Amino acid sequence: MSLELTILGCHSATPRVNAHPTSQYLEINNRHFLIDCGEGTQRQMRKHKVGFSKINQIFISHLHGDHFFGLIGLISTFGILNREKELHIYGPKGLKQVTTLQLKVSKSYSKFEIIYHELISKESELIFEDDKVSVTTIPLNHRVYTNGFLFKEKTGQKKLHIENVQQYPEIETCDYHNIKAGKDYILESGEVVKNEELTLPPPKTKSYAFCSDTSYKEDIVPIIKNVDLLYHEATFLSDREDLAKKTKHSTAKQAAQIAALANVNQLIIGHYSSRYQNIELFKEEAAAIFENVILATEGKKVLI
Amino acid sequence: MSLELTILGCHSATPRVNAHPTSQYLEINNRHFLIDCGEGTQRQMRKHKVGFSKINQIFISHLHGDHFFGLIGLISTFGILNREKELHIYGPKGLKQVTTLQLKVSKSYSKFEIIYHELISKESELIFEDDKVSVTTIPLNHRVYTNGFLFKEKTGQKKLHIENVQQYPEIETCDYHNIKAGKDYILESGEVVKNEELTLPPPKTKSYAFCSDTSYKEDIVPIIKNVDLLYHEATFLSDREDLAKKTKHSTAKQAAQIAALANVNQLIIGHYSSRYQNIELFKEEAAAIFENVILATEGKKVLI
Numbered sequence: 001m002s003l004e005l006t007i008l009g010c011h012s013a014t015p016r017v018n019a020h021p022t023s024q025y026l027e028i029n030n031r032h033f034l035i036d037c038g039e040g041t042q043r044q045m046r047k048h049k050v051g052f053s054k055i056n057q058i059f060i061s062h063l064h065g066d067h068f069f070g071l072i073g074l075i076s077t078f079g080i081l082n083r084e085k086e087l088h089i090y091g092p093k094g095l096k097q098v099t100t101l102q103l104k105v106s107k108s109y110s111k112f113e114i115i116y117h118e119l120i121s122k123e124s125e126l127i128f129e130d131d132k133v134s135v136t137t138i139p140l141n142h143r144v145y146t147n148g149f150l151f152k153e154k155t156g157q158k159k160l161h162i163e164n165v166q167q168y169p170e171i172e173t174c175d176y177h178n179i180k181a182g183k184d185y186i187l188e189s190g191e192v193v194k195n196e197e198l199t200l201p202p203p204k205t206k207s208y209a210f211c212s213d214t215s216y217k218e219d220i221v222p223i224i225k226n227v228d229l230l231y232h233e234a235t236f237l238s239d240r241e242d243l244a245k246k247t248k249h250s251t252a253k254q255a256a257q258i259a260a261l262a263n264v265n266q267l268i269i270g271h272y273s274s275r276y277q278n279i280e281l282f283k284e285e286a287a288a289i290f291e292n293v294i295l296a297t298e299g300k301k302v303l304i
Numbered sequence: 305m306s307l308e309l310t311i312l313g314c315h316s317a318t319p320r321v322n323a324h325p326t327s328q329y330l331e332i333n334n335r336h337f338l339i340d341c342g343e344g345t346q347r348q349m350r351k352h353k354v355g356f357s358k359i360n361q362i363f364i365s366h367l368h369g370d371h372f373f374g375l376i377g378l379i380s381t382f383g384i385l386n387r388e389k390e391l392h393i394y395g396p397k398g399l400k401q402v403t404t405l406q407l408k409v410s411k412s413y414s415k416f417e418i419i420y421h422e423l424i425s426k427e428s429e430l431i432f433e434d435d436k437v438s439v440t441t442i443p444l445n446h447r448v449y450t451n452g453f454l455f456k457e458k459t460g461q462k463k464l465h466i467e468n469v470q471q472y473p474e475i476e477t478c479d480y481h482n483i484k485a486g487k488d489y490i491l492e493s494g495e496v497v498k499n500e501e502l503t504l505p506p507p508k509t510k511s512y513a514f515c516s517d518t519s520y521k522e523d524i525v526p527i528i529k530n531v532d533l534l535y536h537e538a539t540f541l542s543d544r545e546d547l548a549k550k551t552k553h554s555t556a557k558q559a560a561q562i563a564a565l566a567n568v569n570q571l572i573i574g575h576y577s578s579r580y581q582n583i584e585l586f587k588e589e590a591a592a593i594f595e596n597v598i599l600a601t602e603g604k605k606v607l608i
Contacts (some may be wrong), residue, residue, distance in 0.1 A: 013381075013384055014346065014377075014380075014381040014384055014385075015344070015346055015347045015377065015381075016347065016350055017347060017350050017351045039343060039344065039346070039347075039374065039377040040319070040343065040344050040347060042318065042319055042343070043319045043320065043321060043343075043344060046320055046321050047321045063409045063410045063411075064410055064411075064412075065376065065377055065380040065406075065410050065412065068410075069376055069377045069380070069406075070343065072369065072373055073318075073319065073343040073369060073373045076318075076369040076373070077317075077318040077319075080317055080318055081318075094409035095409075097405065097409070098405050098406055098409050101401065101402050101405055102369075102373075102402055102406075105367045105398035105399075105401070105402050106367045106368055106369050106372075106448070107367075107368075107447070107448050108368075108369065143411070144410070144411050
């Protein structure tokens with residue numbers, strides 16, 4: 001089980017030459033998700049070797065341009081690449097209408113189906129689930145309806161305690177499936193070997209919480225409690241806390257406070273305002289509150 | 305009077321790391337126009353030092369994504385930059401609806417007004433005119449409704465033939481305006497000095513024709529006759545003339561044929577298909593028909 005996050009863009013507002021708006025690529029337990037899709041995301045995907053065909057789910061936090069203006073171009077490129085697989089898009093109500101209209105005026109009729117999962121709830125809800133991963137919304141507080149997303153690996157199967165298993169020659173390979181699924185083993189003698197003796201616990205599951213854009217919001221703490229990795233926006237430093245409040249963004253300090261309250265393992269911050277030249281200051285400010293913090297930079301990969 | 309074209313993007317279809325879709329910046333007689341606006345155009349504008357505030361007119365040839373998906377991001381950035389001036393957008397019907405919807409869902413309410421000039425005519429028409437420049441459509445033949453654009457400097461004022469003027473001491477500086485406007489000068493003696501004696505002809509006007517995307521279309525020749533610079537798309541080489549015909553694009557040879565028929569001074573080609581690794585082949589193919597040809601490359605400036 002593994003979790004790897006790739007930062008495709010981590011700056012706020014307008015795209016600049018070396019500062020792309022928000023987009024992230026998440027590989028979690030062999031699932032491949034795109035999170036937010038600012039203008040230029042498809043270019044950043046190519047630059048950082050993200051396979052277009054792997055992505056079947058796209059999660060859009062909110063409908064500010066720096067988080068979704070790249071979506072139509074990516075969808076269009078999927079069509080040009082002759083995609084046939086369904087594409088699932090999760091995001092605020094309105095996304096379907098705007099995307100559909102753009103495809104209509106550009107007469108882009110693709111072979112693949114787009115399935116929209118439009119979000120309206122203000123409560124945290126399960127929006128994706130399969131046998132490997134679940135995705136839950138994290139309601140945020142921004143100028144428009146916004147969700148973060150919590151990605152969690154599901155508990156896998158137990159592992160065989162192979163040394164103990166080998167103590168019982170009559171247990172054969174074909175029995176392993178049942179044992180890993182949690183069943184006890186009954187020997188020919190009738191003796192019951194408890195499953196706990198034959199197995200080790202499954203690997204620890206990993207989790208990732210993406211929170212952008214939002215003002216400081218303690219309500220999210222219970223949802224993101226103990227995650228392995230938290231991305232929390234930090235648009236400003238504390239010198240602009242007033243501006244953060246006004247624009248419903250967070251400071252680096254506030255991001256760190258949320259990380260500390262939620263007892264996460266690691267914090268990654270981004271969405272820096274272009275008014276700051278030196279993003280190291282964001283790390284300094286956050287690290288004073290929460291030590292295990294890193295800065296999002298384009299192309300950075302975080303492996304858990 | 306001067307004309308300078310800057311290529312911001314010159315590749316077809318999907319954006320790649322070093323291959324941006326169509327966009328051009330034209331400075332003509334102190335007017336500043338943006339022509340087409342594929343995804344990533346605003347990034348390319350920053351990279352190539354195009355001043356955002358200079359642009360008051362944007363011309364969109366057609367509604368395929370590689371020619372307009374960057375428009376909404378640019379408009380949005382104009383808003384973030386606190387633009388207050390009107391913005392005029394010329395392009396096919398549908399552009400207003402799609403842009404307005406995107407601004408609405410992203411709650412981007414800007415201080416500046418956007419004035420849409422939606423085009424529906426299949427005949428060449430004058431769509432912009434002031435005292436310096438005129439812009440006329442060039443109806444093209446593509447899979448969707450498409451126009452090229454002809455940009456022409458207007459004839460300026462005559463120049464003073466200063467040596468001749470100085471032969472008449474009674475002509476004063478305050479008379480120059482009328483003389484440059486074409487009036488004869490009447491001496492105190494009643495003698496008429498003909499305007500031709502006092503002036504030189506105005507500088508030669510410059511013109512630029514932008515033609516993308518289109519199949520080979522000889523009808524456009526009369527419209528673009530004798531222009532100083534012609535951009536004509538060349539998506540394919542002649543080895544794929546069948547594909548050019550099917551997709552309503554042109555080959556490098558066909559672009560050169562149009563340039564030759566129209567007796568233009570210089571041809572610039574672009575919109576290369578990604579299937580070709582070596583774009584020099586486009587130049588070779590075109591030059592066999594029309595010698596004064598150059599290749600569009602990102603950041604290239606052509607000064608007339």
